[in-house]
Amino acid sequence: MTQAILRQIIDYSHRADPYPLYEELRKTPVYHDSDGPFVLGKYYDIQGLLHDPRISSDMRNRKAAGDPLGEADEESALPPAFLRLDPPEHDRLRRMTNRSFGPPHSPRRIYEMHGELEGIVSGLIDGIEDPERIDLVDQVSYPFPVTVICRLLGVPREDEPRFHTWADIIAANLDPAPGADRAERDKVANNARTELGMYLAGLVEERRKKPGEDMLSQLAASHGPDGAMTTMEVLSTAALLLIAGHETTVNLITNGMLTLLRNPGVLQQLREDPKLAVPVVEELLRFEPPVQLIPHRTTLADIEVRGVTIPKGASLWLVLASGNRDPDRFEKPDRFDPLRGDIQHLGFGSGIHSCFGAPLARLEAQLALSELARRLENPRLVEDPPPYRQNAVLRGPRHLPITCDGIRP
Template sequence: MSTSPEPRPGCPITGASPTATTVWNEFLDHDNRADPYPVYARLRDAAPVQRLDDGAFLVTGYDEILEVVHDPRISSNPLAGRDDTEGAAPGLTSAFVMQDPPEHDRLRRQTMRHFGPPHHAGYIDSLRDDITQTATTLIDAFPASGTLDLVEAFAYPLPVMMICDVLGVPHEDEPRFHAWSMAIIAPPEATTPEEAERLQAEASRATSELGAYLAQLAEVRRGTPQGDLLSGLVNDTGPDGAMSTSEMISTTIMLLIGGHETTVNMIANGALTLLRHPEALDRLRADPSTMPLVFEELLRLEPPAQVTPKYIALEDVRIGDVTITKGSPVWIAWAAANRDPRHFADPDRFDPERENRDHLGFGAGIHACFGAPLARLETQIALAELFSRLENVRLVEDPPPYRRNPLLRGPSRLDITFDGIKAP
C-alpha cells in the first residue's frame, strides 16, 4: 500500500553486506515461502531487534514485539511525523488500524457497536448456523470423490460469502471486489522497483474504485438500514457521533480485505497442517470438542499475517539493547515471535495440547485483530466440517505452491484427493 515504509516488502534491499539485511532478503525470496521459519530463526537468534540497511528496524522476538506494540512512542499511523502526505491512499489511511489514540479508540468503538460486545454481544455466535450451512453447501458441491483445489472450492468462498453478508455487499458483486482486494494487497509481491511502482499504481486505482463503490452502497442504506454492518456505520449516531464518509470507507475496506484475505489463508494453512499431522487429525475426529485448542496451535504455528510493516518511531525508543531511532519504520514479524524458543517450548512442534497458548497470531496491543472472533468461528467450523465429512483425504502436493506475498502467507492452491463424502 502507498502508506507502507520503503522499500516495498517484496522488493529486496540491494548492496548489502552479510548482515540482517542479507538474511531478510532470503525471507523475501519466494523460494523460501513454503518454509520461512529457518530464516526467521536466524534473524531472531542473531538479535530480536535489528536495523536493516535501509534504516528500518525488524523485530522478531516475542517479548520485544510486545514492548513495541504497547509503547505509545511507536505509532501505527504510517504518515506520522511526515510532512509529505501527498499520495497517501484516502481509502485506507483513516482506518483505525492505521490510527493512534484517541482517533483509533473512537473509530474502533464506533465499529464494534455493530459487531460485538457490549451492544451486540451475541452477534458473532448468531452467525454459527449460517457459517455451518455455507460450509455444508460448499462441501456438497464437491465431486463425489477425486481431486480438487481446496483453496478455490472451499477456503476462499466460505469467508468471502460470510464477509459479504456481514458487511452487506451483494454476493453478485464479489468478483469485482475480489479483483480490487487482490490489487490492493499486491504491492508486497513486487520483485523489482519497476514492478513495485506499477503494482502501487494499480493498488491506488483499486482503492479509489472500491471506495467509490462502497460509498455508493452506503448511500443506498442511509436512512434505510438493512441490518448489516455497513448500514450500522452509515446510520449510527451513538455516543461518539457518526463516522465521516472517509472514515466509513476506510473502515469498510479494512474489514473487507481482512475478511477476504486472511481467513482464506487461515483455513488453507490449517487444513494443510492437519493433513501433515494425521495423528492429530485422528484425535480431532475422535473428539471434535478439542477444535478450539487445535485452532490456537494452528494459528501459532502457521499464521496468515506474518509481518506488519507499518509502525513508525515518533522518538528514540530503547528496546532491549537496541535504540530504535526517531522516524524509523518498524517491522513486526509476528510469525517469528510465535516460534520464539524463549517463550514457547519446542516451538517448531505442532502440539495442540501445549499449555502456553498466548501466541501473536492475531497481533497484540490496541491493534489486535478486530475480526478475530469471526475468524476463529469460521475457521473452526470450516475445518471441523471438512474433516468430518471427507473420507481418506490426503495431499496431492507437499509443499503446495504459495502466493508471492511474504506478509500474508498462504497456498495459492491446495490440491487434495479423497475417496468419498459423508452425509452432513
C-alpha cells in the same frame, strides 16, 4: 551471513519454510543492518512494543527509506482506515466500528451467525465436483470468508460475485508476481478500489434512508457517544473489513488444512471430536500464523531494547511468527501441539491494533477445518510444499491441491 537476514526472509525462495531464518534472527534480538529497518523476533520484545505508545502505525509518520519491502502506492480517494492510524483517531473509529460488531453493544452478532456460517461452508464442500482434484484455496478457503463478510456488511447476495472480483484484484496487488508490471498492477488495483468505493457509497446512501440489521446500516446510521462516522470513514472502514479480514482468514484456513494434513494424527482426532477445533485453531495461530510480520512501524522517540537504542524516526519490523516460536516463551515451539497448556500467541497481534476481526476469523476457521476433517475421506496432499503466494507478510499457499477418496454427506 552472506546476505542480510531480512532480505532472505522476504526472498520467495524461503517462503515455504521461513522458520530456520526466524531461528537465526532470534540470535540477534534487535537486528539492524546499515540500510534497513530494525527487526525484532523475540516474543517478549514484540509483545512489549505492540503495547508501546511510542510506536506509530500512522503512515504519515513512517520513514520507509531503506525498507527492502516497500508498500505499493495507493492513489485512493478513501482516507486511511483505523488500522493505519494512531490514537486518538484510531481509538474513536475502532470504538465506533465495534458498536456494530461485538461487545458490549452487539455481543451476539458473531455467535448468531454460527448456523449461517455452517451452511455456507457446507455448501462449498457440497459443490466440490471431483474429490480427486480439489484446490482448497479456490473452492473453500477463499470464497468462504468473502461470502461471510458480504453477508455481515449486508451486501445483496446477487452482488456478492462483484465483491469476489474486487477483493481478488486488490488482494493480488498485495502479492505481486515476479517480473510483473508494477505500474499496471497498481492501476488495475486502484480502479478496483474506486469501483468498490463507489459501490459502497451507493449502499451507504441506501442504508441511511432505510437502515437494516446489517453492519453497514449500523455504521452508516449509528450515533453513539463518539458521534457519527462521515461517509468517507464508513467507506474506508467497510473496505478494511472486506479486504484485511478476508485475506487473513484465507491464510488461516489454508495453513490450517496444510498443517493438519502434515499431522494426520491430529486430523483424525479432529474428525472424531469437532470440539478440538478450538485448541487446533489457537495452536495454528501460533504455529503457522496468517500474518507473519508487521512492517513499517515508526518510532516516535528513542527506545531501548536489550541495550540497543532504536532511534526516533526509525522503521521497525516485528516478526510475529518468529516470536510465536521463541523457545524462551514456548516449550518445544517447532512442534504442532493443540493440547499444549499455554498458547498465548501473537497470531492476532496485541495491544490497541490487535486483530479487530479475530472472533469471526476464529469461528470461520473452526467451522471450516472441523467440517473438512469430517467430510473428506482420506484426504492427502498432492504436492508438499504447495505453491506459495509471493507476499512475505500475509504468508500462505496460493493453491492447496489435495485429493481424497470421497466426500461424506
